[in-house]
Amino acid sequence: MDTPPAKAFQEFYPDDVAHCYGCGRLNPEGHQLKSYWDDGETVAWFQPQPYHTAIPGYVYGGLIASLIDCHGTGTAAAVAARAEGMELTAETAPPPEAPRFVTASLQVDYLKPTPLGPRLEIRGTVKESSPRKVVVEATLSAEGTVTARGTVVAVRWKGGKQ
Numbered sequence: 001m002d003t004p005p006a007k008a009f010q011e012f013y014p015d016d017v018a019h020c021y022g023c024g025r026l027n028p029e030g031h032q033l034k035s036y037w038d039d040g041e042t043v044a045w046f047q048p049q050p051y052h053t054a055i056p057g058y059v060y061g062g063l064i065a066s067l068i069d070c071h072g073t074g075t076a077a078a079v080a081a082r083a084e085g086m087e088l089t090a091e092t093a094p095p096p097e098a099p100r101f102v103t104a105s106l107q108v109d110y111l112k113p114t115p116l117g118p119r120l121e122i123r124g125t126v127k128e129s130s131p132r133k134v135v136v137e138a139t140l141s142a143e144g145t146v147t148a149r150g151t152v153v154a155v156r157w158k159g160g161k162q
Contacts, residue, residue, distance in 0.1 A: 008034030008044075009074040012081070012088045012098035017157065022070035033067060035074035035124070042075040042124040042136075048116055059114040064148045067122050068138045069106050072152025075124040076101035076134035080156065083129065101134065101154035108150040118142045124152075132156050 010023045010033065018026040023033040035044040046067055054060040077098040081088050086096040114120070121141045128135035133155050140148040 007089065008036055009042075009078045009081075009088045009098060010034055010070075012096060013077070013100055014097045017100045017159075020070060022066045023074055031063075031066065031070070033070045033074070033122075035071050035078070035122075037078065038123075042071065042078065044071045044074070044122045046120045046122070048120060050116070053116055057116055059116050059120070059142075061108075061110055064110070064114060064120075064140055065106060065108045065150070067120065068108055068140060068148065068150040069103055069152055071122040071124050071138055072106075072136040072150070073101045073103060073154045075126065075136045075138075076129075076152070076154035076156075079126050079129050079134050080131065083131070100157040102157050103152060104133070104155045105153035106150065108148055110148050112145070112147050114140065114142050114147040127151075 011025055018024045021027055021030040024030055033044050035042050048059050052060050052063050078088050080099045088098055122138055124136045124138045127137050136152045138150050139146045
């Protein structure tokens, strides 16, 4: 994908659940991660800053986990929306409100140190999907090299008590 669509999945979250530190559009201090469809899988990019350091020259592992987590829940929202006949795209009129998913489980394997400097790419593949639960496998790459992979089990948020 050379040019992402005008709107990301996370931009369709209802206002009352759009404050996530990793991907909430209403959290100006957060990462503002944005996820998109790309040929049957999902993709997001993130440019780490010098303050995202673990040891000099490398990205902090907690940031990597956060990116995989938020991309996974965004992917879950897009999959559920599609299953319900909605496409989360800029052309959608009127724009739908994406179903909101939260993390039930996050597992991350750090395969090699992630260099600080290059833009990171996060790719997701749906491994399981039901109306209540979506399982997403994700990879995080720097300059084409996969440095981490993870699995996100996302469950649908019903508000308040689950």
